[in-house]
Amino acid sequence: MPLAEIPLQSTGWLILVLLGGILALDAVSWPQVMVSRPLVSATVGGWLLGDPASGVIVGALLELMSLRHPPYGAARYPDAGPAGLVAGAAYAAAGGASLGALVAAILAGWGVGWIGAFTVQLRRRGNERLMADEAALAARPESLERRHRLALRLDAVRGALLTAGFVAPAVLAAAWSVGQPASAAATAWGAAMLVTALAASAGAGGRTSSRGVRGWPLLLAGAVAGALLVAVVA
Amino acid sequence: MQGSWNYRTMIGGGMAFTMLPLLRRIHAGDPVRLRDSVARHQSAFNAHPNLAGMAAGALARAELEGESAASIERFRTALRGPLGTVGDRLIWAAWRPACLLSAIAAFGMGLGPLWSVTLFLVTFNVGHIAIRIWGFRRGWAEGLGVGKALHETWLDRVPRWLGPVILFLLGLDTVLLSRRVLDVVEWEGFFGALAAVAAFVALVAFRWPRRTGRIAAALVLSMDHKPARASCSAVGGIRQALVALRVQHHG
Numbered sequence: 001m002p003l004a005e006i007p008l009q010s011t012g013w014l015i016l017v018l019l020g021g022i023l024a025l026d027a028v029s030w031p032q033v034m035v036s037r038p039l040v041s042a043t044v045g046g047w048l049l050g051d052p053a054s055g056v057i058v059g060a061l062l063e064l065m066s067l068r069h070p071p072y073g074a075a076r077y078p079d080a081g082p083a084g085l086v087a088g089a090a091y092a093a094a095g096g097a098s099l100g101a102l103v104a105a106i107l108a109g110w111g112v113g114w115i116g117a118f119t120v121q122l123r124r125r126g127n128e129r130l131m132a133d134e135a136a137l138a139a140r141p142e143s144l145e146r147r148h149r150l151a152l153r154l155d156a157v158r159g160a161l162l163t164a165g166f167v168a169p170a171v172l173a174a175a176w177s178v179g180q181p182a183s184a185a186a187t188a189w190g191a192a193m194l195v196t197a198l199a200a201s202a203g204a205g206g207r208t209s210s211r212g213v214r215g216w217p218l219l220l221a222g223a224v225a226g227a228l229l230v231a232v233v234a
Numbered sequence: 235m236q237g238s239w240n241y242r243t244m245i246g247g248g249m250a251f252t253m254l255p256l257l258r259r260i261h262a263g264d265p266v267r268l269r270d271s272v273a274r275h276q277s278a279f280n281a282h283p284n285l286a287g288m289a290a291g292a293l294a295r296a297e298l299e300g301e302s303a304a305s306i307e308r309f310r311t312a313l314r315g316p317l318g319t320v321g322d323r324l325i326w327a328a329w330r331p332a333c334l335l336s337a338i339a340a341f342g343m344g345l346g347p348l349w350s351v352t353l354f355l356v357t358f359n360v361g362h363i364a365i366r367i368w369g370f371r372r373g374w375a376e377g378l379g380v381g382k383a384l385h386e387t388w389l390d391r392v393p394r395w396l397g398p399v400i401l402f403l404l405g406l407d408t409v410l411l412s413r414r415v416l417d418v419v420e421w422e423g424f425f426g427a428l429a430a431v432a433a434f435v436a437l438v439a440f441r442w443p444r445r446t447g448r449i450a451a452a453l454v455l456s457m458d459h460k461p462a463r464a465s466c467s468a469v470g471g472i473r474q475a476l477v478a479l480r481v482q483h484h485g
Contacts, residue, residue: 030236030237034355060411064338070327131242138273199432216437219404223408
């Protein structure tokens with residue numbers, strides 16, 4: 001795909017970076033209305049580059065992959081807001097009809113998500129220092145308020161930097177993969193493996209919401225219902 | 235409330251920040267009592283963010299009624315675990331996945347992308363905001379006796395009801411999304427054979443979820459299998475670069 005055809009201009013990049021900050025803030029700090037979920041952030045990323053349908057596919061795939069990592073307590077989990085935004089923008093920029101671009105976008109999203117998880121840990125350690133002097137903060141509550149607000153701003157800056165660093169490389173990688181030659185057999189093999197990986201993620205994600213191993217018939221029943229639906233629509 | 239989350243006091247700082255406007259009114263003109271109460275509330279505390287309002291309401295009521303520092307501290311310690319566990323099971327493991335998977339199913343059945351996302355945001359936030367309001371009101375109404383609200387049966391029932399729904403939707407979504415992926419490549423292979431393999435892998439992953447990362451990674455990397463290399467040129471490119479480096483090294 002020629003570089004000139006990539007629909008990412010400097011204004012679009014800037015909007016994505018600002019949005020990355022807002023989405024990162026939503027995940028944990030405030031207001032947790034879940035615009036940071038990959039289903040939403042990837043759709044917004046795709047929509048900004050003119051193709052929300054491509055964005056929502058990447059977002060839904062990342063969503064199923066993330067189900068295994070709920071944000072319990074101090075657990076590490078992918079920073080899904082910037083990750084979905086980057087992945088959705090990358091796949092939409094590539095035109096949204098290439099397996100290579102889809103895989104590149106998913107890998108970019110997954111990578112950004114886990115790099116984001118590492119930066120969240122750094123932020124939490126930074127907050128530890130910010131809120132360390134408890135006696136002084138209790139004596140001057142206005143400084144407690146200032147530091148809490150500073151922590152919120154730093155979280156937004158973290159998300160913006162994460163998006164700024166990865167959105168352009170992800171878009172370029174997805175766009176580059178579109179022009180690569182692929183045989184029909186190779187493409188079919190790749191698609192089959194992606195579907196199987198998706199099934200593996202779904203199976204593991206199911207256990208997060210299931211209290212035991214007895215839920216597997218329901219998982220299968222859902223899959224059968226889905227297959228019937230696909231057959232009827234086809 | 236979670237803005238200054240850290241490994242030492244967790245949401246302690248956020249709890250003090252949230253309660254400050256009320257503490258200032260309760261202890262107006264008494265800076266020593268204000269300092270002591272801020273110090274109490276910024277010490278280590280944790281709760282699920284959607285249920286933290288219940289603790290905030292109860293603690294605000296306790297401060298207003300002049301409860302002793304020792305009983306407030308006991309209450310904070312006793313409430314930490316249950317508020318986290320109940321919230322995690324209710325919101326992170328049940329309500330949020332149910333809303334997400336419903337929206338993905340709606341998209342798979344033909345609802346537009348922006349409508350699907352709107353469906354998720356509206357359904358999730360109706361429940362999320364209702365729980366926040368309910369939690370704060372119960373906390374404020376019950377004060378230090380709010381612990382009994384956590385024994386209400388619906389808090390346990392909702393995750394139990396939603397568990398099977400989530401599993402069913404997960405199976406449904408996997409097939410509907412797979413169809414979308416196969417549509418991207420205009421796949422014309424045997425859908426039945428692929429479905430059987432995928433179902434087998436899903437069940438293995440369901441049984442041994444901790445090993446799934448390796449299974450999924452192996453499958454994605456298997457795209458580098460000779461006939462598939464060209465379909466995932468990024469992986470193929472890395473492999474070729476590694477082979478070239480190895481040849482250079484041996485040379």
